[in-house]
Amino acid sequence: MTNRTAENIFDRLVDGIVAGKMIPGEPLAEKALAEQFGVSRTPVREALHRLEQSNLAERGSRRAFFVREMKAEDLAELFEAVGEVESALAALAAHRLTEVERKTLMAILEEGRACDDPEAYSGINKHFHNTIKAGARNSALAATLEDLNLRTMAWRAANFHENTNRLATSRVEHQAITEAILAQDAEATRSLMRSHVAGSYVLVADILARREP
Amino acid sequence: MTNRTAENIFDRLVDGIVAGKMIPGEPLAEKALAEQFGVSRTPVREALHRLEQSNLAERGSRRAFFVREMKAEDLAELFEAVGEVESALAALAAHRLTEVERKTLMAILEEGRACDDPEAYSGINKHFHNTIKAGARNSALAATLEDLNLRTMAWRAANFHENTNRLATSRVEHQAITEAILAQDAEATRSLMRSHVAGSYVLVADILARREP
DNA sequence: TTGTGCGGATATGTATACATATGCAAGATG
DNA sequence: CATCTTGCATATGTATACATATCCGCACAA
Numbered sequence: 144m145t146n147r148t149a150e151n152i153f154d155r156l157v158d159g160i161v162a163g164k165m166i167p168g169e170p171l172a173e174k175a176l177a178e179q180f181g182v183s184r185t186p187v188r189e190a191l192h193r194l195e196q197s198n199l200a201e202r203g204s205r206r207a208f209f210v211r212e213m214k215a216e217d218l219a220e221l222f223e224a225v226g227e228v229e230s231a232l233a234a235l236a237a238h239r240l241t242e243v244e245r246k247t248l249m250a251i252l253e254e255g256r257a258c259d260d261p262e263a264y265s266g267i268n269k270h271f272h273n274t275i276k277a278g279a280r281n282s283a284l285a286a287t288l289e290d291l292n293l294r295t296m297a298w299r300a301a302n303f304h305e306n307t308n309r310l311a312t313s314r315v316e317h318q319a320i321t322e323a324i325l326a327q328d329a330e331a332t333r334s335l336m337r338s339h340v341a342g343s344y345v346l347v348a349d350i351l352a353r354r355e356p
Numbered sequence: 357m358t359n360r361t362a363e364n365i366f367d368r369l370v371d372g373i374v375a376g377k378m379i380p381g382e383p384l385a386e387k388a389l390a391e392q393f394g395v396s397r398t399p400v401r402e403a404l405h406r407l408e409q410s411n412l413a414e415r416g417s418r419r420a421f422f423v424r425e426m427k428a429e430d431l432a433e434l435f436e437a438v439g440e441v442e443s444a445l446a447a448l449a450a451h452r453l454t455e456v457e458r459k460t461l462m463a464i465l466e467e468g469r470a471c472d473d474p475e476a477y478s479g480i481n482k483h484f485h486n487t488i489k490a491g492a493r494n495s496a497l498a499a500t501l502e503d504l505n506l507r508t509m510a511w512r513a514a515n516f517h518e519n520t521n522r523l524a525t526s527r528v529e530h531q532a533i534t535e536a537i538l539a540q541d542a543e544a545t546r547s548l549m550r551s552h553v554a555g556s557y558v559l560v561a562d563i564l565a566r567r568e569p
Numbered sequence: 570t571t572g573t574g575c576g577g578a579t580a581t582g583t584a585t586a587c588a589t590a591t592g593c594a595a596g597a598t599g
Numbered sequence: 600c601a602t603c604t605t606g607c608a609t610a611t612g613t614a615t616a617c618a619t620a621t622c623c624g625c626a627c628a629a
Contacts, residue, residue: 148583173611183584188611192402196409198499205591206611217496224496227444235436283430283437283507286411287500294496361613386581396614401581418621419581 149186152176153193160199160210161296171200171208198294218347221295226340228288229272234333236278237324244278248321255314264310271317275324275336295347309346316342362399365389366406373412373423374509384413384421411507431560434508439553441501442485447546449491450537457491461534468527477523484530488537488549508560522559529555 156176159165171191173184180187191208194200200208240248251271258264276285316339323331369389372378384404386397393400404421407413413421453461464484471477489498529552536544 174609184611185583185585189402189405189582192405193409196406205609220494220496223448223494224500227448227497228441228500231440231444235440281433281436283433283504284440287437287441287504291496291500387579397581398613398615402612418579 148182149189152180152186152190156190156194165210167210167212169210222344225291225295226337228291229340230333230336232279232284232288233275233336234329235281236275237327237329237332239280240278244274245325247274252318252321255317261310361395362402365393365399365403369403369407378423380423380425382423435557438504438508439550441504442553443546443549445492445497445501446488446549447542448494449488450540450542450545452493453491457487458538460487465531465534468530474523
């Protein structure tokens, strides 16, 4: 009786969209998806509604769902929002990190220094941001960030693969953020984190500019 | 063929929870609600899922929905999150408000000065915050704030009715925030807005402390 | 008396049938 | 020939029937 089917459909749809297999603007018809996944329309409906609330799908006329179009403008807003929320979390973390987490952060920096593979570094990067997010001790804000990040993930992924230059920059910025956190300088932390996220957006903007000239 | 039924159920459930008519911890059984509203389980299911995503309901064992319990700790996190997001929006608005919006803001202050009725002031307060939210030109962040606010609304409402003292304080703080925005001082705006939201929380914390001693 | 296990009751998950609204196309009419 | 109207096709919204898992109570045994 578990909700596994609907959850499963949702996850598969998210994967499809995030991986870019489902093109923005593509219609998400209940019947077609139900047939494709071999289930009835009911769990598909549920998954689509969750997609809408996650802002990965939107509704057009006839109440039909579509993969959400991402205009350059929307993406810029999204990254700005991520920057604001993540920097707020980091500022809180500056005063709230436990000793264990501080050591974790330093260990992550060390690990990052020894890593030249963009793929592997992506994991280290996640660990870094997750540690800060957890250290802020605010689950409401953390959940908010996760929501926002879900929508930028596709772009971040595309980004890291194309650009190894970003790796070195990221390393330096992580270093600076860590230092500010360890110094419990909330305002510096906030400002550095905001720039860090904005920096990761610049590349995305480039990709976007090349796609829609 | 509109989605009116499910939407309607959702709104009514939100109202019920926000108005405090549905007690936290109270089970939300599909069948019972369906009978209560005179519809089938299908739209009720949809409404409950939306409630869950809005964090107004949660699931227990047996996958049943309950009105979400709000511990003092959770509420504190929530208000902190609201403060961070709303202050971020205000900081952005400091540089992005249109001339029309600036004048609106000043008009709202004027209106607030002439208002001693807490009920009416609540509307003016909303208008003030909405103007800033809109002026930030970031719909993703604005939507985030709305999500968070939905969950604090019940407490804010309870609050304003009990305390007329808060009205004068709010007026002064709005004045200060407006001045910072008009001066395009993003950092001052951010800091003032954060305190403003935190201040509105203090009263909620008092109510909470009296309820759970 | 207490603990374990089985079975019924019940609530949720899924499938399907039916209702209804929207869009498109074809035909009639000016 | 253009435009409006009408009807059908199709997709979503809702209701209901069926499947299945969880919980509770009762009985039986240690």
